[in-house]
Amino acid sequence: MRASKFFMPTLKETPSEAEVPSHIYLLRAGFIRKVASGIYDFLPLGFRVLKKIENIVRKHMDEAGALELLLPILTPAELWKETGRWDVYGKELFRLKDRHDRDFALGPTHEETITDLVRKNIRSYKDLPFNFYQIQTKFRDEARPRYGLIRGREFIMKDAYSFDTSEQMAIKSYELMKETYHRIFKELGLNYLMVEADVGAIGGKFSHEFVVLAANGEAHIVYCENCGYAANVETASYEFELDRLPPEEEKPLEKVYTPNVKSVEEVAKFLGVDIKKVVKTLIYILDDGTAVAVAIRGDREVNETKLLNYFKALDAHLASPQELEELGLVEGFVGPIGLDIPVYVDRSVEDLHNFVVGANEKDYHYINVNIPRDFKPVEFVDFSTARKGDPCPICKSPLEETTGLEVGHIFLLGTKYSQAMRAYFVDKDGKEKPIVMGCYGIGISRLIAASVEQNHDKNGIIWPESIAPFRLHILALNTKDKNIMQTCEKIYEKAKQKGIDVLLDDRDISAGAKFKDADLIGIPYRIVVGKALKEGKIELQRRDGTLKELVDVSLTDNILEKIKG
RNA sequence: CGGAGUGUAGCUCAGGUGGCAGAGCACGUGCCUUGGGAGCACGGGGUCGCAGGUUCAAGUCCUGCCACUCCGACCA
Incomplete structure (x- = not known):
């Protein structure tokens, strides 16, 4: 290609809309242009990179035996209503109506669509297994599009769906995709980690994320350099045995005057005790309106993903001061003793002795609290967020913490969608069973940005050979x-x-x-x-x-x- | 969705107290120049985000709306 005949409008100055390196350089070097918030043109240079990434992904998917097809972007509401996601997906789902006033959605992902195809065309165990994939534009009505291609409202994804006759076989398909993803990200020249992840709203039994290490990423992960354990903090565990305080003899419960002393830090300082011996009691309101109390050690943070999973809730929020008041509680002095709300206790409080809690009375705390003498938890649960320095749950070495961009996510879905949509097959034993599914995504357009985040200097982009627009x-x-x-x-x-x-x-x-x-x-x-x-x-x-x-x-x-x- | 900010030429931005709409870069023509975004000359380019209001007069003041950006909430 001759530059004199090519279209590569470069910019000497940084457009005011761009903040992060990938956004700045992709704009300045003439790879992309913005059309509206979170919506971009791919110029010839950007399109070349996009095609190179697509082809690498395509090659490895084909080698793994997956079959490429193309599903519609425009999908009827009925499919989404079958699985309940028409309601559950919320505002992120781009919705529209046709001239007959029928509801449609622009697909953000295609579990329903592919399951519909499969249920209509597969009858017997002899027809399985299959892994179908497509590379296609997806839509999400993001609350806040950000950072150029990193978080758009329209983006390009590779999504694949496996269909097996048993969970055992589905796990095999899952493992094959895992290996395939490693090959893909390696060939793309990325510095990445595969981490254990939460399944979120997609659902399923377990999942792994592929995270490109980058300062501007939204994924928070912890990992162990010693044994290789790596997990998204949403789901990460840590070895809490090592974090326990030594046992003590129980002292008598005592109510103390703590005027205007509210935060954990203030309480610890005022009473002259270790922050680890101050237990905070947080009231959460679940999406069905139920209030629950979570007691956690003062130095730990509640992991809301773990909370949602434990209560099987889609949403939960900390009670506002007004909501606390309605429950008869005083902000800053909430405690588990004499509380009408069920108290769930984080394992960081298990075996903790003579600790401090709020007294559910303005300006008072209890000291020398002990379980089960002073209150009875419903259950001890892991609600705490792992962080840098915590002992690795596998090998007990200190964990490291970092941020990254999620560029791939694989899920063992199980039968969530096949049951909801009655995608059944007849097994060898003559019985009808739901197909066991997996789904596997790669953010193709986001990978362009992820690569630039990792490969640039003060003068511009440094493309890896495998995806450079030219060599x-x-x-x-x-x-x-x-x-x-x-x-x-x-x-x-x-x-x-x-x-x-x-x-x-x-x-x-x-x-x-x-x-x-x-x-x-x-x-x-x-x-x-x-x-x-x-x-x-x-x-x-x-x-x-x-x-x-x-x-x-x-x-x-x-x-x-x-x-x- | 909450908080903050921005909107003037293709881009980056300047335009106290209301009074002829500007600069640098980019663009066009010509000359000159070719190892790190050269120089000179001339030139084209504007719904000052939109609508309404105040005023003799609004880019500027007032009201409403829209778009975009940032922080937070959210985020398969």
């Missing part, structure tokens, strides 16, 4: 110099013959501008033809800075072979 960038520094132009043309033609994706910058602009654009766009290999040609030399460079050398022009063939890789 070789030839800079003709002076287009008026016939010798330079002829040399560039020769190199360009030879590169094309060898099947190298090559971009020749033959535009009549200053040398400096070409270097700036080249750095911004980030093509891995660069051949610079300029002044040194007078001595018969051209310059071979790598965008990542690992190579910059003058080479005799007669060695062009060797260089191109090397670049071809």
Whole structure:
């Protein structure tokens, strides 16, 4: 491709809408343009990267035996109502009506659609297993689109769905996808972690996320460098035995005056005790309106995902001051003793002795509280959020904490959708059984941003070879110099013959501008033809800075072979 | 959904107290120039987000709306 005939509108300045590196550089280098909040054009450069990522994903999915197909974006409400997700999915689901006033949704994911296809066309165990996938545009009416391609309202995903005759077989399909995902992310040149994850609203038995390590990611993960344990903090565990305080003899319960002392820090300071001996009692209101009390040690944070899963709730929120008042409670002085609300106790409080709690009375706390002498919990539950330094649940080494971008998520769905939609097959024993499903997503467009987050410097993008829009960038520094132009043309033609994706910058602009654009766009290999040609030399460079050398022009063939890789 | 901010040329932004709509970059033409976003000259380019109001006069003041961005809530 000749730059003079190509469309790559670069920007010298950063558009005010962009904050993070991937957004800034993808805009500036001419890969994307914004159409509306969370909605983008892919320009030729961006489209090339998109296609390269798609093809890598496609290759590995095909090799794993998955079958590509294409499902509609526009889906009838009836399908969503069958599984209840028309209501459950909430405002994130893009909804619209046709001229007959019938409800439709733009698909954010396709469990219902694919299950509908399968139930209509599969009858027997002999028809299974299958793994279907598609690469397609998805929609989510995000509350807050952000960071360019990282969180859009329209985005491109690869989604796959496996159908098996038993959970055992489904786990095999799941494991195969897990291996396939490792191959894909490795080939994409990403620094990533596979972590244990919560299934969230998709549902299912268990799941793993593939997280690209990046400062601007929304995924919080903990991991163990020693044994390899890694999990999203939503679901992460830790070895709490090691975090316990030594046993003590029980002292008599005592109510103490703590005027205007509310927060855990204030209470610990006021009473002169370790924050670990102050227990906070949090009142949550579940989505069905039920109030529950959660007692947790002062130094730990409640993990709301664990809370939702335990109570099988879709939503829960901390009681507001008004709600507390309606329950007859005083903000800052809530405690489990004499409480009408059922008290669930985090395991951090198990075996804790002589601790402090609110007295459910303004300006009073109890000290020397002990279980079960002073109150009886409904149950001890793991409600706490793991954090850096906690002992690994597997090997007890200190956990590390980091953030990343979720670019892949695999779920063992089980029979949630097949049962709801009656996708049954007749097994060998003649009995009708629900198909066991798995689903497997990869955020294709988000991967473009994820890669840039990991691969850039102050001058622009540094693409990994596998997904770069071009492999070789030839800079003709002076287009008026016939010798330079002829040399560039020769190199360009030879590169094309060898099947190298090559971009020749033959535009009549200053040398400096070409270097700036080249750095911004980030093509891995660069051949610079300029002044040194007078001595018969051209310059071979790598965008990542690992190579910059003058080479005799007669060695062009060797260089191109090397670049071809 | 709560909080904050922004909206003026393609981009980045300036336009106290109301009084002829600007700069840099980008763009066009010409000359000149070609190793890190060159120089000179001339030129084109505006529904000042939209609607209403106050006023002799509104980019500027008032009201409402819209869009975008950031923080938070939320986030298969």
